[in-house]
Amino acid sequence: MSESSPRSGPVRPRVLRIITRLNVGGPSTHVLIADRGLRARGWETLLVHGALEPDEAGISLEGVDLPMRYLPTLVRPISPLADLRATSSLVRIIREYRPHIIHTHLSKAGLLGRSSAIYASPAARIHTFHGTVFKGYFGASKSGLIQRAERFLGRRTDRVLALSGRQRDELLAYRIAPASCIEIVPLGLELDRFRGGDRDAARAALGIAPRTVAVVTLCRLVPVKRIDRMLRAVALALTTAPALRLYVVGDGGERTGLESLAVRLGIADRVTFVGWSTDAPAWYAAADIVALSSDSEGTPLSLIEAAAAGRATVATDVGGVADVVADGVTGLVVPRDDEAALAETLARLGNDLALRTRLGAAAPERAERYAAERLVDDLDSLYRQVLSERGVKL
Numbered sequence: 001m002s003e004s005s006p007r008s009g010p011v012r013p014r015v016l017r018i019i020t021r022l023n024v025g026g027p028s029t030h031v032l033i034a035d036r037g038l039r040a041r042g043w044e045t046l047l048v049h050g051a052l053e054p055d056e057a058g059i060s061l062e063g064v065d066l067p068m069r070y071l072p073t074l075v076r077p078i079s080p081l082a083d084l085r086a087t088s089s090l091v092r093i094i095r096e097y098r099p100h101i102i103h104t105h106l107s108k109a110g111l112l113g114r115s116s117a118i119y120a121s122p123a124a125r126i127h128t129f130h131g132t133v134f135k136g137y138f139g140a141s142k143s144g145l146i147q148r149a150e151r152f153l154g155r156r157t158d159r160v161l162a163l164s165g166r167q168r169d170e171l172l173a174y175r176i177a178p179a180s181c182i183e184i185v186p187l188g189l190e191l192d193r194f195r196g197g198d199r200d201a202a203r204a205a206l207g208i209a210p211r212t213v214a215v216v217t218l219c220r221l222v223p224v225k226r227i228d229r230m231l232r233a234v235a236l237a238l239t240t241a242p243a244l245r246l247y248v249v250g251d252g253g254e255r256t257g258l259e260s261l262a263v264r265l266g267i268a269d270r271v272t273f274v275g276w277s278t279d280a281p282a283w284y285a286a287a288d289i290v291a292l293s294s295d296s297e298g299t300p301l302s303l304i305e306a307a308a309a310g311r312a313t314v315a316t317d318v319g320g321v322a323d324v325v326a327d328g329v330t331g332l333v334v335p336r337d338d339e340a341a342l343a344e345t346l347a348r349l350g351n352d353l354a355l356r357t358r359l360g361a362a363a364p365e366r367a368e369r370y371a372a373e374r375l376v377d378d379l380d381s382l383y384r385q386v387l388s389e390r391g392v393k394l
Helices: 026-040 080-097 107-120 140-154 165-173 199-206 227-237 255-264 280-286 301-308 339-350 353-370 372-389
Strands: 014-019 044-049 068-070 101-105 124-129 159-162 182-184 213-218 244-249 271-275 289-292 312-316 331-334
Touching: 014 026, 014 080, 014 107, 026 044, 026 101, 026 301, 026 372, 044 080, 080 107, 101 107, 101 372, 107 124, 107 140, 124 372, 159 165, 159 372, 165 182, 199 280, 213 227, 213 280, 213 301, 213 339, 227 244, 227 255, 227 339, 244 280, 244 339, 255 271, 280 301, 289 301, 289 339, 301 312, 301 353, 312 339, 312 353, 331 339, 331 353, 339 353, 353 372
Parallel strands: 014 044, 014 101, 044 068, 101 124, 124 159, 159 182, 213 244, 213 289, 244 271, 289 312, 312 331
Antiparallel strands: none
């Protein structure tokens, strides 16, 4: 009898978590916090992760003591040969580990991991959408294929998890899974490290002049983050808020083109491309404004961290942004495609210290909904419910 079938006595439950890659960002932080917290509550866990892309930085694993397996054939781009090899490896890992729950994160891991699970195991299947790739990432034919695959898998998944109400609405609109299977489990983060930063000390260490109004954006430099939009908005904002300076913390394939764009816009001396930083709390402490200009998001990590640090935020109205930023209370939200509105909002905040202070002071309370303990509580409860429905006694 499978260990995922009804049994006469309690079992020590095992969770196999699969994520496409452990790059710097919210999904990686989320899964590490989840596994660490669940292990403290008696769950066994194994985290399988794939390969970084060439221009990505990996999340720091220093001091992380979790069972992990690295799967180099699990890659983000569509690659039939690598995908076939990754699926074969996942089937083998699933059969060896014999999990009660298989929980996948990010699109590729979700597609391959759940497909492998259907073939190899009776374990409960859960998938978290940290964002979606239904449009804007691929051409029409690939996007359509991904949507059909997600619908097929969604009907064979015990729970599909969204990070926000807006994301849940998107999944329903695309008919990814039945409404009864889609639940909201927001990101969970360790917020303490972002609280109480010394602004003056951080700015001195980072070389930011006292009178500079520092606009900080932290992200991978990829098309969907639309740093080109941010640069054009800053160029406009500087005409009325000359103290602004933009700090782009992150790296990626778009960097060279973005640096060239800054030159063409005549703002190269007002923009600093920092590259990857291992000290994000210092950048939040030093910031006057934390900004985001994306075309698409799940729940933006940088906005939660900025809120925990007590910083005012400006962001485009995409994905779960409105769940993180209370418009007019903890930050300001602008329409996605309106560069003029983004520029006007940056200038307004840049010229109004009292407004920045008010928004920043209200932000930490908003951030509390993304605390790590809440995430572990949510997953612990969800897993127990799913296993109970399957007759597994804990």
